[in-house]
Amino acid sequence: MSKRIDSALVLAFVFTAGLSVGGLWLLHRVAPDLLPNLGRSPQHPPSVVPQGLTQLTLLGDTFSGYSTFRSQGFQQALAASQIQLRYADEFDQAKRTHALNQGQADLLVTTLDQFLKQQPQGKIVGLIDRTVGADAVILNTRKYPTLKSLLDLTQLVARSRSQGPPLAIAFAGDTPSEYLALVLDTQFEAFNLSDFQIQKVADASAAWKQLQDPSQPVAIAVLWEPYVTQARHQGYTVVLSSEDAPGAIVDVIVASQPLMEHQPQAITDFLAAYYRRIDANTRDSSQLQVQIANDGKLSPQDASAVLQGIEFFTAPEAQTWMTDGTLKRRMNAIAAVLTLSGRLNQVPPDPASLFTSRFLTSAANNTQTLISLVRADSPDLADRLAGKSRAIPTPP
Structure with a gap:
């Protein structure tokens, strides 16, 4: 039995016995994966990689759904598999892809729409989440008190057009925010992007700042968590979110071609470590809530709201999406x-060639082992591990 399956059986025993996941994980994996002291990982690699370790560079951004990759606990879990991870933010999606293509990064996390648009020289090897409210269109009710619906927005645009400069919309370019704006433009006849001065920024945090700036003519912004929750609490109006367009925004893990060719085991081990943490969170989501709170500097209540807007994939569910045609349909x-x-x-002629499930096999097998062991005593947990219901419930 492999080391990866051993760890899965240990975690299954934890589930069935009802013991502390964090304590046993520390004993068996020598990594405090589930301790609450979670935070951002170092943004720069050490000058020397310890002998025997494989260093991987992963590029992403500040989205809360990526917080596991930034957590110290995940870094320590990878170390047990002889992997050292360098995580760095690169808000420019084109530059993120260029770095992967030039061998300056091994992995990147992004959304399906950006994967299709940027066309990196690599393949999707894992699925992270689909957002169900974590990305949203926000109306500037604070500056324009009557602005509470798309109909109100249409009327405000008409008045503004006759009185002076056009109103503005702010969003992070080449991100889920821009894609959600496109969905709004194509699906709602009353909304037209051409009616607005488009202010593209690097990150949702910058769009959030523009929305709050009374000197800016920003009537609408598209944000992601944790800024959606902060905007709602401060009196802005959420008019459309990814909950209204299920499956529109899916986050994925992309591996470079050289990494797939020369270090396939590193991808397998990386995914196994990642999905082990997701498996653990299916039993006790409070640790993920703490992680998101620390990562985004949020209150526990706000972190819970963020978690509610993100549905994470388990390994078997990701594998199913890749093998039963679901991912292909979403890409089309x-x-x-x-x-x-x-x-x-144009629509890619062969979407199935853009992803592979072969690196997921070990992680999915680990989770299937857990499912078979917990099914009799905890069928609800087994269904969540299998992806038949929401994997990670929001903590009470």
């Missing part, structure tokens, strides 16, 4: 929106 639907909006020249 997203590519159609991008093509209609002029962001993509």
